[in-house]
């Protein structure tokens with residue numbers, strides 16, 4: 001297939017939504033095939049949690065397996081346009097995997113600062129395979145981000161920060177909201193999303209507002225954000241010094257987009273609530289077993305949150321609810337391994353296999 005034919009089948013994100021993005025004729029047309037991810041109806045999971053109108057936005061199908069690619073393609077293209085040679089980010093894993101991939105494709109040096117021992121194996125290997133220089137600090141994500149901001153001030157080493165404090169990241173991430181509206185032919189009634197550094201909930205809200213302003217949707221959804229109970233500063237209203245959760249992607253105590261997330265919540269008539277690690281893990285198993293979609297633990301926070309609110313009768317059964325599954329489950333094999341029963345060993349005979357199956 002020619003590159004043009006490929007673009008017709010899977011349109012380039014920056015072309016598809018060009019009029020909503022900071023793309024000019026001088027912006028390089030970088031792509032790894034990001035965006036245009038499926039919006040999947042989830043009737044079995046929906047029935048199990050009492051939300052018949054549940055749909056899943058499967059962001060694990062992006063090139064590096066998470067939603068970060070939507071924002072990274074724009075941020076790295078704009079960095080190239082501005083003549084950058086190097087990019088830098090702090091990360092709980094997915095931002096670094098995405099920055100490393102787009103940086104490699106763009107021929108840029110990539111520097112990543114991570115909290116040591118807190119990154120899912122697949123994400124770390126993605127960054128290293130793509131040639132990023134990875135520094136692991138004995139600290140958390142919030143400290144890593146503070147160091148990244150300081151590194152960017154060093155005049156002798158010019159680097160562009162590609163965390164979501166870079167506005168081009170949020171511009172790109174708005175496209176998730178556009179795609180959901182385009183697929184449904186309207187906005188959902190409720191958009192459920194995990195919240196860590198709070199960039200994505202802010203970007204989705206900005207995207208829905210763009211579409212409403214252009215008259216492309218008649219109403220905006222209520223934004224329901226979910227944090228892990230051990231890392232829920234937006235719920236308590238207080239910074240968390242030592243955030244902790246099994247969902248390492250959202251193990252963040254001082255979100256950079258704090259105010260924007262509160263605006264999304266309040267402007268949409270929404271809510272930001274906490275879900276426990278046990279609730280996250282139950283949702284993580286159920287979305288795989290009932291819908292066949294393997295997401296990462298942080299992503300399952302959106303399902304855990306909707307389930308919790310539906311359980312107290314606060315979800316209208318006629319509501320169209322979209323839960324964003326932000327990243328792919330294969331990134332984090334260790335958490336999955338702890339959740340499954342494992343294989344049954346057998347001798348290589350029909351009889352032994354029948355016994356193993358309990359037939």
Ligand code: F0G
Pocket residue numbers: 066068090091092093094095096164194195196197198199200201249250296298299326327
């Ligand atoms: N889900 C996943 C899988 C993530 O990786 C992240 C954030 C979030 C949800 C939360 O999104 O930060 O915009 O509120 N991961 C960042 C990273 C922090 O470094 O990969 P957010």
